[in-house]
Amino acid sequence: MKLIEEIIAALSSQDGSLTDALLKTKVLLHQIGHKELVDWVNNELNGYPGKTELPSYRILPATIIANMSNGAWKADAHPVPLGHLEENNRKKLELARMDQSLAVLEKLVENPKGSLQSPLDMDFNGILGQSLASGFVIQRAWRSISKPSVAQIFIQVRSRLLDFILELKDQIGDSGSEKEAKIRAGKIDTAGLFNNAIFGNTTTIIVGSGNQQNVANLVFKGDFNTLADYLKQQGIEEADITELQHAINSDESAPEVKENKVGPAVRDWLKRMTGKAIDMAWQIELGVASGLMTSALQQYYGWFK
Numbered sequence: 001m002k003l004i005e006e007i008i009a010a011l012s013s014q015d016g017s018l019t020d021a022l023l024k025t026k027v028l029l030h031q032i033g034h035k036e037l038v039d040w041v042n043n044e045l046n047g048y049p050g051k052t053e054l055p056s057y058r059i060l061p062a063t064i065i066a067n068m069s070n071g072a073w074k075a076d077a078h079p080v081p082l083g084h085l086e087e088n089n090r091k092k093l094e095l096a097r098m099d100q101s102l103a104v105l106e107k108l109v110e111n112p113k114g115s116l117q118s119p120l121d122m123d124f125n126g127i128l129g130q131s132l133a134s135g136f137v138i139q140r141a142w143r144s145i146s147k148p149s150v151a152q153i154f155i156q157v158r159s160r161l162l163d164f165i166l167e168l169k170d171q172i173g174d175s176g177s178e179k180e181a182k183i184r185a186g187k188i189d190t191a192g193l194f195n196n197a198i199f200g201n202t203t204t205i206i207v208g209s210g211n212q213q214n215v216a217n218l219v220f221k222g223d224f225n226t227l228a229d230y231l232k233q234q235g236i237e238e239a240d241i242t243e244l245q246h247a248i249n250s251d252e253s254a255p256e257v258k259e260n261k262v263g264p265a266v267r268d269w270l271k272r273m274t275g276k277a278i279d280m281a282w283q284i285e286l287g288v289a290s291g292l293m294t295s296a297l298q299q300y301y302g303w304f305k
Helices: 002-012 018-031 035-046 087-093 102-108 123-129 147-172 178-186 190-198 224-233 238-250 264-278 286-301
Strands: 059-061 063-069 074-079 095-097 115-119 137-146 206-208 211-213
Touching: 002 018, 002 147, 018 035, 018 102, 018 147, 018 178, 035 102, 035 190, 059 137, 059 147, 063 123, 087 095, 087 224, 102 147, 115 147, 123 137, 137 147, 147 178, 147 190, 224 238, 224 286, 238 264, 264 286
Parallel strands: none
Antiparallel strands: 059 095, 063 074, 063 137, 115 137, 206 211
């Protein structure tokens, strides 16, 4: 298929336009009957809106830097120690969401010198200043993000998209017409190929089957606080989250957990939550509800390989 060959050529050449490859991928996905997968392409081209969960390659490490003073002495652009913070809060500060469009990111790293700054709200000044000695107080604080880390986003997008296109080509063969390509694509797990290539097995963003299920990629293994934060964002009530925590604790020694399966208590919790989705007591589609709960729990247990 000529369009697939054009995308491969653009992605495999250093001089090939990534934007051009993404636009052609958008056309390709429509042609083969998988327009539900276009959301990722649109987000890369236009930026990720609002609180949309980001792919792992768009969550970058950051250093907290601040200007501080104690009246007699002043220190500008000085690293701030975060050891006094709770682990969950520290992780949130040390990770930066890069949700801008690829075009904006390209502009930000056009000059390779220096680093990018993401200002922190003034409310953080007092909390961060608790670790400072000699009466120093923070006047302004920000995340510092290295430009090479940002530039790596372009490489990740190019490489992951190329993986998908090459795998798709292998699966559907050298189909000549658009109609034939659509028929062949319908006989394979195109959405699965896409998810595996673009998001990988270590993230929990799932796209396909007519729905986009966004599961937090900041749910850390064994960290219930991050799991609870994500479930709250999905509209799950505090009482249900507390019940889940009790269920997880109850299943700690269950043989199923050792086999990478949920234990009986968590399984009962999932059934109750599925019932809420059916009865509309939880305002979310049943198919989406099942997928996001399962994926979030898999991430918590560390079952993504």
